Amino acid sequence: MNVVRAQTDGPAHRAARPGAVLAALAAAQFTVMLATSIVNVALPQIRAGVGLSDGATTWVVNAYGLAFGALLLAGGRVADLLGRRRVLAAGLALFALASLASGLATSSGGLIAARAVQGVGAAAIAPASLALALGRFPSGPGRGRALGVWGAVSGAGGAAGVLLGGALTQAWGWPWIFHSVALGAVLVLAAVVALVPEAAGQRAGRFDLLGTATVTLALTCLVWGLTTARGTGWTDAGVLGALGAGAALLAAFVVIELRRPNALVPPRLFATGRVAAGNLLMALLGSVWIALFFFLPLYQQQVLGSGPLATGAGQLPFAAANMLGAALAPRVSRRIGAPATVVTALLTEAAGLLWLSRISADGSYVGDVLGPSILVGLGLSVAFVQLTALAVEGVPQEDAGLAGGLVNTTRQVGGAIGLAALTTLAGSVTARAAGRTPHLEALTAGYRTAFTVSAAVLAATAVLALLLTRRAGARTAAASPHPAAGPRASRSPARG
Structure with missing residues (x-):
């Protein structure tokens, strides 16, 4: 067309x-x-x-x-x-x-x-x-x-x-x-x-009508299956059918794109390796990001007994830390380099989530939520800025909209996967604890598990980020027509 x-x-x-x-x-x-x-x-x-x-x-x-x-x-x-x-x-x-x-x-x-x-x-x-x-x-x-x-x-x-x-x-x-x-x-x-x-x-x-229709249907099946699994369970026939159809359609989409001159996602987008690395890491970050906004308000309302207004006001320190981190991210990246900034940010957010895993049923906002939310806000914002830069680095101007759509897609789909998995895990922990402990204790046990697993995911993501950013940087340097300037050139866009 x-x-x-x-x-x-x-x-x-x-x-x-x-x-x-x-x-x-x-x-x-x-x-x-x-x-x-x-x-x-x-x-x-x-x-x-x-x-x-x-x-x-x-x-x-x-x-x-x-x-x-x-x-x-x-x-x-x-x-x-x-x-x-x-x-x-x-x-x-x-x-x-x-x-x-x-x-x-x-x-x-x-x-x-x-x-x-x-x-x-x-x-x-x-x-x-x-x-x-x-x-x-x-x-x-x-x-x-x-x-x-x-x-x-x-x-x-x-x-x-x-x-x-x-x-x-x-x-x-x-x-x-x-x-x-x-x-x-x-x-x-x-x-x-x-x-x-x-x-x-x-x-x-x-x-690319065929490629667009295929990937849209694939993503619809995947997101529908993942969101439905939160309520019906992973063994539900509809969930398994949707996830299987989504995986098959994604495989078909890859085949279609490799054969079409006007591909929706052209292979040139991944020539340097940085776009692929940025999107994979953003998907992992998104799997924790969206779940955080799900579990933290639930803990504040269902366990601490906060009302809607107090729960919302409790997000202000997080928002302030987030804005501060985003403002500082370019400066930090110029000083220590993009790879080190990404790894440090992910580990900072992981530390905040590990701190949240110590919440208690008789806790308080100041004692259990305030400090960790500031730490998470700082790490999350810096990681988001750097991974967005990585995911669009070196992309031709005519593909900028597609690159923006791709990095948002990976964050959204990663969030759906993470939220479905973490809510299922937290629910199972709460169900097992319900017969042995009071209701609020059982709820808190589920939330603690979600925060602990989230921290582990981010720690693993930090290790992966170190490997992928170095590998992509080396590939860009090797492809540069000016080898002497390669390493510096490969780092500056994501740092700037």
Whole structure:
């Protein structure tokens, strides 16, 4: 299918300051992350408001994540071909309308459908906004600072969702969590239209319909199977069938892409080895990241007895640490190098999660949550910034949207895998302890296990990061036409 890419916009857009452009694009990413976590605290009220069953309640979260994760690659490539600013604006408009519909929903089916459409809009917003930011800030210190802002708003958006969700639910009721997101999306859309220019160098291209359909269906099967496994168990026939179909479709997608000149994910994307390394490590980071926002609010509410507002306010130190870490990440990377920064960040986050594994049923927020959440926030933000830089390093400008979609996809799918595995593990530990200990002790035992395993995953990821970043750096240096400058050149983009 032939697609003509949009041309650059006029002088009014080009006159906008880089800082204002980055602020508008970062606000789009913040909105997507906000919508991911804002419903978590309000689920009991949403369930009562629209009459959700136990199974349907989880799909208020899953419908958004399923559409978002399955369509990110397609959204990234469409942005590359049709114009990133145009796709970003369309995604924000759809996102705003779906958010409004979610808040106005009076039935479980209507709410779940609106959340799925919201995920479709998010799948256009995330890769298009990241690609525009990468195009505005080429490799070097400017890109490092831009990705630092990206890391700050990504982590802060998740934490702010818990805070805002608790505050709005307690003050005005659950529909306002969706109305506030709709209003935010409209404001961001206005800023994008006014400030953000289209990326330069737009040209004609072909859209890989077969590859896009195959990978979208594969990701749909995988994410659906993983999210459903949390409620039905891993041995359920539907879960096993979905996971098997997803794996088979992914294998078919690889074969298709190797034979198509207009591949959705062209092999050139992985020429240096850094894109593959960055995406694998981001998937492992995502497996812990999303689970953290699931288990920590549950511990605060179900064990410590905090209300929605107090639970949300408890995320503020994490958000502050996250923003501080993202701001410091480029400086630290320039001083000690990208590989050492990634490893140190992952080990810092692992230490915070290991600290969280010491929570108790008669604990307190200050004694059990505050210190570890600051440590986790620092490590998470630095790791996110560096792995995003690694996953887009050396990518041709015409593939920037796809690279943005790919790194978001791996984080989202990794999160689905991690959350499904950790909730199953925590649930089994709680079930075994239920007959021997009080209910709160049993719940806490499950949460402790989830945090312990998360810390172990990150420690293993740190070792893998050390191996992969060195190997990719050596491959880039060997391929460089100027061997004497190779090692330094291979490190600077991810450090900047």
